[in-house]
Amino acid sequence: MSEANPLQRPATRAARLSAVEEALLKHVITSQSQLSQILADEDIEVTQATLSRDLDELGAVKTRLADGTVAYTIGGRQQNPAPHAGGKGEQQMSRVLSGLVTSVASAGSLIVVHTPSGAAQYVASVIDKQPLDGVLGTIAGDDTVMVICADEAMASTRSKWLLDIASKTTSEQ
Numbered sequence: 001m002s003e004a005n006p007l008q009r010p011a012t013r014a015a016r017l018s019a020v021e022e023a024l025l026k027h028v029i030t031s032q033s034q035l036s037q038i039l040a041d042e043d044i045e046v047t048q049a050t051l052s053r054d055l056d057e058l059g060a061v062k063t064r065l066a067d068g069t070v071a072y073t074i075g076g077r078q079q080n081p082a083p084h085a086g087g088k089g090e091q092q093m094s095r096v097l098s099g100l101v102t103s104v105a106s107a108g109s110l111i112v113v114h115t116p117s118g119a120a121q122y123v124a125s126v127i128d129k130q131p132l133d134g135v136l137g138t139i140a141g142d143d144t145v146m147v148i149c150a151d152e153a154m155a156s157t158r159s160k161w162l163l164d165i166a167s168k169t170t171s172e173q
Contacts, residue, residue, distance in 0.1 A: 009044065019044055020054050021074060026131045028065070029072045094168040096126045101166035106159035111147035113162065120145045127162075134158060 009015040016039075023029060023038045032051050039046055046054070055072065063073040100123050103114040115123050124140035127147060134154030139146045147162070149155040 009042070016044055016046065016050075017054055017058060020051070020060075021058055022131065024058070024060060024072050024074050028069060030069065035072070090165060093126055093130060094165045097123065097162070097166040098168055101162070104159055104163040104166065106152075106155040109149045109152050109155045111149065111155050111159045111162065113145040113147060115143050115145065117143045119143065132158065 009019055019039055019042060020035065023035060027038060029035045029038070032048060032055070035055075036046060036048070036051055039051075058074055060072045060074050062070050064070050065073075100115045100119045101113055102116065103112075105112050113120075113123060113127075120140040120143050124138035124145045127135070127138050127145070134150045135158060136148045136150060138148070147155075147158065149158055
């Protein structure tokens, strides 16, 4: 089994903003220098002034977290450093997906999710907003979402996980 290529981004402002937002959601970032190092690890070199403008444009603010740490957050969204969506994020996903997912199947490194007509793009958006290890992204049509995973094993794991999330009933949440 070949190893998946790491995420590569074009050298554009939009890609840099996306990388900053992703870093803020995946990690607890307490300083601009820490964020700059995370970006540098992804081959994104940025000046402190540009990083300040990016944080301002994204609406990132320093917030005191539940454990007392002061860290950057975007729009009040808490960071989720866990490899799986968990807690509140998983509950929100379950509420959406339980009413919209009609089937889930994995094929190779892909997961195919069926929805009622017109719901696929919304379901893909819900999945994309969760920082999920092993999930590279989604493609949505009218009633089908393709979830692209890093490898076959991750597709199998994520397929079962998505089915479990979509199967939860309101009384279980």
